[in-house]
Amino acid sequence: xxxxxxxxxxxxxxxxxxxxxxxxxxxxxxxxxxxxxxxxxxxxxxxxxxxxxxxxx
Amino acid sequence: xxxxxxxxxxxxxxxxxxxxxxxxxxxxxxxxxxxxxxxxxxxxxxxxxxxxxxxxxxxxxxxxxxxxxxxxxxxxxxxxxxxxxxxxxxxxxxxxxxxxxxxxxxxxxxxxxxxxxxxxxxxxxxxxxxxxxxxxxxxxxxxxxxxxxxxxxxxxxxxxxxxxxxxxxxxxxxxxxxxxxxxxxxxxxxxxxxxxxxxxxxxxxxxxxxxxxxxxxxxxxxxxxxxxxxxxxxxxxxxxxxxxxxxxxxxxxxxxxxxxxxxxxxxxxxxxxxxxxxxxxxxxxxxxxxxxxxxxxxxxxxxxxxxxxxxxxxxxxxxxxxxxxxxxxxxxxxxxxxxxxxxxxxxxxxxxxxxxxxxxxxxxxxxxxxxxxxxxxxxxxxxxxxxxxxxxxxx
Numbered sequence: 418x419x420x421x422x423x424x425x426x427x428x429x430x431x432x433x434x435x436x437x438x439x440x441x442x443x444x445x446x447x448x449x450x451x452x453x454x455x456x457x458x459x460x461x462x463x464x465x466x467x468x469x470x471x472x473x474x
Numbered sequence: 475x476x477x478x479x480x481x482x483x484x485x486x487x488x489x490x491x492x493x494x495x496x497x498x499x500x501x502x503x504x505x506x507x508x509x510x511x512x513x514x515x516x517x518x519x520x521x522x523x524x525x526x527x528x529x530x531x532x533x534x535x536x537x538x539x540x541x542x543x544x545x546x547x548x549x550x551x552x553x554x555x556x557x558x559x560x561x562x563x564x565x566x567x568x569x570x571x572x573x574x575x576x577x578x579x580x581x582x583x584x585x586x587x588x589x590x591x592x593x594x595x596x597x598x599x600x601x602x603x604x605x606x607x608x609x610x611x612x613x614x615x616x617x618x619x620x621x622x623x624x625x626x627x628x629x630x631x632x633x634x635x636x637x638x639x640x641x642x643x644x645x646x647x648x649x650x651x652x653x654x655x656x657x658x659x660x661x662x663x664x665x666x667x668x669x670x671x672x673x674x675x676x677x678x679x680x681x682x683x684x685x686x687x688x689x690x691x692x693x694x695x696x697x698x699x700x701x702x703x704x705x706x707x708x709x710x711x712x713x714x715x716x717x718x719x720x721x722x723x724x725x726x727x728x729x730x731x732x733x734x735x736x737x738x739x740x741x742x743x744x745x746x747x748x749x750x751x752x753x754x755x756x757x758x759x760x761x762x763x764x765x766x767x768x769x770x771x772x773x774x775x776x777x778x779x780x781x782x783x784x785x786x787x788x789x790x791x792x793x794x795x796x797x798x799x800x801x802x803x804x805x806x807x808x809x810x811x812x813x814x815x816x817x818x819x820x821x822x823x824x825x826x827x828x829x830x831x832x833x834x835x836x837x838x839x840x841x842x843x844x845x846x847x848x849x850x851x852x853x854x855x856x857x858x859x860x861x862x863x864x865x866x867x868x869x
Binding site: 424426428429430432433434436438442443458460461462463464465466467468469 | 649
């Protein structure tokens, strides 16, 4: 997942939306763990468009 | 601080503080932790609240946390038809716009006064389990890891709740039960500062735009859009910016802040208790699906939880058999309405702008003197029987 830090509002909207509980938010950063299944729900959810799915390696 | 309590509350929002306060008042030893360094901040809330809802949970309105009182609410249809709800019709259901940061602090202070201990900048990072029983919580306090034993852990950790998930309670939401939100506190605007305004229809698909006054020049102007209606990233802010530019009252407004967030518009979770754990507030998914309001129901669940936990502490028994009383109390009080409003939301999101225009027109001409879901359905049935067919048993 690509997080555009300049856009991220640190609101946690993506965290509670993730069906795999793969997103973690602390005061500073947003992290994704390996449980992310690329469903893209958080990408659509983000109110400010700070998330982007990276192309599959 | 100790490393063992009867009750550890995770999250110091209204539901958490109410649980902490009532548990402490009823004799439990209580620790409430808050991951942020400041309780109540940043505010992620439209801040509208009814006065009646506070009476119900024993909270006395205080000037310190009220930004302004309002005379009522105005619902605006896509082409501008208005349905004005005054306080009398709403049965005292409309009321005030909060200073939410002050409100949350006041409730936390009440909890402290009742005897609860509070830690800020302290985050829950996991649960301590023995078999299927929750025995405590692992925390990071100012970065330092600690284990805290608890008779019961209270998950009051909001929309993004982790406590329930760690315990194995399914709090996952369907995309059609999630609303993505963005809000400016906008100043230098010419809004109607005596009313809370709700704009429905395609300006905010599956949700609404709100203008909740803070004072004569300033209001919370925000939007919620249903996740299933969003097509591309960043669309929520775009919808709100577009609306503000089109509205001549708001066009020259300047933001004092911007916040985003999410609101669940779902039925409540199936079970909110287990041995040594319970969920309250947004974490229990008790937000009203029509209004997106969560403070009142959060306070109710917190109060019930605290009362039951006080008794559990007296008895030294935090098993689900004892906590069942909490499950029963809040469901008796809220569940029917939560389900009914969720069903109504499912219907509302299917209506076209044209239909919404007609419904609001019908309501504004109806002269309803006492506002209730029952009365609204009756009025709508006379002109649009097809719209309320699924709700026939309520009329």
